[in-house]
Amino acid sequence: MFKIIQKTIATGIVTTKYPGEPAQISEQFRGRPSFDFEKWKDARPATEVCPTGAISVCDEGGSRRVTVDYGLCVFCGLCAEASADQAVRITQEFELASADRRNLVLTAEYSLNTDRTHRELRAVHQRLGDLEEDVESVGQKARKNIQKLLKRSLAIRQVDAGSCNGCELEIVALNNPVYDLERFGIQFVASPRHADMLLVTGPVTRNMELALLKTYQAMPEPKVVVAVGACGISGGIFGKNYASLGGVDNVVPVDVYIPGCPPRPQALLHGILLAVGRLGERLYDDRRG
Amino acid sequence: MTQAMSAFFEALRQKFGAQIQSISTDREDEVYLLVGDSDIRALAEYLRSEFDARLVTVFAEDRRSAESVFFNYYVFERKGDTRYLIVRAPVHADHPEFPSLSAGLPAVNWQEREIQDWFGLKAVGHPNPRRVAMHDNWPDVHPLRKDFPLGTVLPPFEGERHIYRPALGEGVFQVPVGPVHAGTIEPGHFNFAVAGEPILYLQLRMFYTHKGTEKLFEKLPIQKAVFLAESISGDSSFSHGTAFCQAIERAAQMEVPLRALIMRTILLELERICNHVADIGAIANDVGFVVANAHASRLKEMLVSLNEQLTGNRLLRGMVCVGGVRRGWDAVQLVALRAAIEVFASEFQDLVALIDSSESTRDRLEQTGVLRPEKAKDLGIVGVVGRASGVDLDVRRDHPYAAYGRYSFRVPVYQVGDVTHRMQVRGDEVRESLGIIRGAADESLHGDFRAQVPPIPADRCALSAVEGWRGEIIHWIRTGPDNHLERCKIKDPSLNNWPALVEAVQGNIIADFPVINKSFNLSYSGTDR
Numbered sequence: 001m002f003k004i005i006q007k008t009i010a011t012g013i014v015t016t017k018y019p020g021e022p023a024q025i026s027e028q029f030r031g032r033p034s035f036d037f038e039k040w041k042d043a044r045p046a047t048e049v050c051p052t053g054a055i056s057v058c059d060e061g062g063s064r065r066v067t068v069d070y071g072l073c074v075f076c077g078l079c080a081e082a083s084a085d086q087a088v089r090i091t092q093e094f095e096l097a098s099a100d101r102r103n104l105v106l107t108a109e110y111s112l113n114t115d116r117t118h119r120e121l122r123a124v125h126q127r128l129g130d131l132e133e134d135v136e137s138v139g140q141k142a143r144k145n146i147q148k149l150l151k152r153s154l155a156i157r158q159v160d161a162g163s164c165n166g167c168e169l170e171i172v173a174l175n176n177p178v179y180d181l182e183r184f185g186i187q188f189v190a191s192p193r194h195a196d197m198l199l200v201t202g203p204v205t206r207n208m209e210l211a212l213l214k215t216y217q218a219m220p221e222p223k224v225v226v227a228v229g230a231c232g233i234s235g236g237i238f239g240k241n242y243a244s245l246g247g248v249d250n251v252v253p254v255d256v257y258i259p260g261c262p263p264r265p266q267a268l269l270h271g272i273l274l275a276v277g278r279l280g281e282r283l284y285d286d287r288r289g
Numbered sequence: 290m291t292q293a294m295s296a297f298f299e300a301l302r303q304k305f306g307a308q309i310q311s312i313s314t315d316r317e318d319e320v321y322l323l324v325g326d327s328d329i330r331a332l333a334e335y336l337r338s339e340f341d342a343r344l345v346t347v348f349a350e351d352r353r354s355a356e357s358v359f360f361n362y363y364v365f366e367r368k369g370d371t372r373y374l375i376v377r378a379p380v381h382a383d384h385p386e387f388p389s390l391s392a393g394l395p396a397v398n399w400q401e402r403e404i405q406d407w408f409g410l411k412a413v414g415h416p417n418p419r420r421v422a423m424h425d426n427w428p429d430v431h432p433l434r435k436d437f438p439l440g441t442v443l444p445p446f447e448g449e450r451h452i453y454r455p456a457l458g459e460g461v462f463q464v465p466v467g468p469v470h471a472g473t474i475e476p477g478h479f480n481f482a483v484a485g486e487p488i489l490y491l492q493l494r495m496f497y498t499h500k501g502t503e504k505l506f507e508k509l510p511i512q513k514a515v516f517l518a519e520s521i522s523g524d525s526s527f528s529h530g531t532a533f534c535q536a537i538e539r540a541a542q543m544e545v546p547l548r549a550l551i552m553r554t555i556l557l558e559l560e561r562i563c564n565h566v567a568d569i570g571a572i573a574n575d576v577g578f579v580v581a582n583a584h585a586s587r588l589k590e591m592l593v594s595l596n597e598q599l600t601g602n603r604l605l606r607g608m609v610c611v612g613g614v615r616r617g618w619d620a621v622q623l624v625a626l627r628a629a630i631e632v633f634a635s636e637f638q639d640l641v642a643l644i645d646s647s648e649s650t651r652d653r654l655e656q657t658g659v660l661r662p663e664k665a666k667d668l669g670i671v672g673v674v675g676r677a678s679g680v681d682l683d684v685r686r687d688h689p690y691a692a693y694g695r696y697s698f699r700v701p702v703y704q705v706g707d708v709t710h711r712m713q714v715r716g717d718e719v720r721e722s723l724g725i726i727r728g729a730a731d732e733s734l735h736g737d738f739r740a741q742v743p744p745i746p747a748d749r750c751a752l753s754a755v756e757g758w759r760g761e762i763i764h765w766i767r768t769g770p771d772n773h774l775e776r777c778k779i780k781d782p783s784l785n786n787w788p789a790l791v792e793a794v795q796g797n798i799i800a801d802f803p804v805i806n807k808s809f810n811l812s813y814s815g816t817d818r
Contacts, residue, residue: 003643003646004580007580007584007639011587025597028597028601028622029597030601030607049513051509051516052516074607075602075607076606077601078607158473159476160813161476162498162500163523165524165812166520166523166604166606167523169524172473176586176587177587178587190472191471203500205500206443206499207497207498208497211476231520237505237516238501238502238505238520241440241441241505243500
């Protein structure tokens with residue numbers, strides 16, 4: 001016993017201050033690839049190397065539409081290496097969670113030269129509304145919501161609907177002393193009947209479809225569903241095939257999407273806190289009838 | 290070929306001359322033996338009894354369009370021989386059957402049934418020929434046949450998923466658990482037959498996370514498939530990624546720069562340490578020693594941060610590539626590596642001492658979940674679980690790859706086979722890994738870290754093996770035209786080891802199942818693919 005206490009005292013507090021303070025992460029970390037559409041002379045090299053088709057082009061006559069889907073991105077960094085013009089840059093941004101799947105998609109339209117490189121940028125469509133929401137305010141709002149609506153506790157039921165277990169490792173890490181999810185009054189529970197939130201990793205396999213549906217149905221209202229990682233959002237590298245149904249929202253309605261492969265614990269935390277806000281909206285809607 | 294080696298083949302030729310059609314070696318450590326028919330029972334028995342050869346894995350390939358037959362592949366290895374012997378046996382399309390080896394070699398029980406499910410080749414004489422890889426409610430399809438498109442939309446499933454054997458008797462109950470479990474773990478179904486608290490019999494239903502991975506490998510260009518390999522089992526991202534890249538490099542017959550080999554070795558060992566320390570904590574946690582788990586998960590977090598600093602990803606993803614690694618390390622990264630390893634080494638000692646000092650923890654783990662050495666050998670158990678039960682196998686030593694030939698390390702083997710010893714093997718291996726990393730980090734890490742990949746010719750076969758932190762990972766590929774693969778077989782050590790869990794839990798109380806399961810810590814995704 002003495003040894004245990006001695007070691008605990010010697011170790012001290014290791015818990016991160018995030019989201020109260022910015023996350024301490026390595027400068028090597030590969031976060032969101034950002035695109036300088038003005039500067040981008042050719043999207044095709046990035047498209048060719050992207051392992052999941054997160055970057056795609058559609059040429060029509062003399063024009064091109066480039067689509068970037070963060071919901072498919074595995075953050076490998078190949079697009080930046082392939083784009084000689086340095087228009088694609090890997091940033092350290094990881095707070096990418098969004099309540100709207102469409103917010104994770106950017107498109108840019110170009111007119112083309114005869115060699116099919118970009119001549120002129122015509123338009124950029126992006127709705128990165130949630131992406132820009134300040135994480136600190138998300139955290140503060142969530143804390144308020146948890147206190148007010150849930151009597152200081154949010155219960156999460158996690159379901160692996162077919163993942164490679166990478167996302168599970170990061171979800172488990174949320175409970176380690178460094179991220180310590182319980183400091184927000186958030187806990188993982190053993191039964192969906194005790195849960196307010198369903199945290200699902202994917203892709204959803206044919207064999208897990210029924211189990212996921214039953215787990216969702218077993219949860220009391222109001223409830224929110226969070227899809228974790230590229231596979232949970234879109235099927236990721238697995239996509240849809242004879243054994244995989246792709247993203248979680250093909251089986252149950254999803255309230256918040258957390259990109260990553262896997263999302264780092266802070267990104268999960270950010271997404272969960274964002275979803276808590278959604279839970280508040282649900283409760284309000286329910287009461288109004 | 291040395292004399293001892295040729296003597297081995299001479300003996301084979303003399304005994305099975307009529308059956309053996311050719312012996313070929315593309316690479317020194319990979320020998321293909323083409324036989325005339327699908328019945329290799331006598332050959333397998335001879336290899337086992339005369340040479341103590343171990344059947345590493347069994348898999349099939351649909352070669353109907355090129356050679357008008359299916360082929361079964363039986364990969365053997367022998368003690369003290371760095372070569373893999375691969376027996377290639379045809380199975381005729383109009384008579385899709387092959388004699389099963391499972392009755393005498395229970396190690397291939399599941400793998401032969403996979404061939405039945407995925408290729409529609411019947412394993413005649415199999416003691417339990419029920420479906421394993423596809424649940425009973427699947428329609429009658431064979432997804433790895435070439436005429437089955439990856440994107441096939443199967444009709445809605447009907448009927449029972451799986452019929453469990455009833456356990457009857459006074460006071461006997463069956464307890465179904467899963468596929469959604471109480472904790473944050475992967476899905477699988479366990480059906481326990483219990484009499485009071487002790488477990489009489491455990492039935493497993495796996496393959497809930499089957500997502501068509503092997504079929505998908507046939508669709509992706511090779512460079513993109515590296516990322517799929519990293520997603521076979523997330524906790525073994527680097528091991529599977531390396532196994533895959535090695536297979537391609539072997540098929541392309543290319544050299545990988547030494548600097549890359551050393552860096553791969555360091556990262557493979559980091560992955561091992563990360564997972565071992567987390568498992569040690571989780572085992573303690575499952576018997577109520579929460580503080581130990583808090584320290585272990587803190588140490589794991591430290592290493593995961595180091596992973597990120599070395600590769601840009603906490604799971605070491607996006608680092609390995611065909612031809613080497615994608616980035617070199619600068620002085621800052623190397624200093625961080627050395628420093629983190631030393632801090633970890635001293636903290637790890639504290640953790641082990643902390644667990645050792647807890648008598649109640651030791652009491653719960655000793656003689657819990659025993660897997661006897663003879664059972665382990667029969668069932669073909671590999672890796673950590675095998676080494677705790679007397680199975681002296683380690684790919685790093687037996688078939689050196691990456692830069693393992695340059696460092697000396699000990700392979701811990703125990704005979705007791707209980708949870709304590711599965712934990713002990715992990716602890717010993719962490720210390721050995723630290724030694725390997727120290728040795729490797731002291732080498733001069735200069736020069737190329739990535740070789741130019743030549744055009745990869747079609748129709749080359751290659752086998753690659755890696756000792757992942759769980760155990761032996763095998764990738765076998767056949768290249769196709771245009772930088773694609775014709776076939777990619779993945780064998781995760783979990784596939785070997787699940788049946789051992791059934792043995793280990795018998796007679797234990799059901800409340801000890803979580804800790805026994807944790808001491809195995811098998812990958813569901815790696816099994817199901």
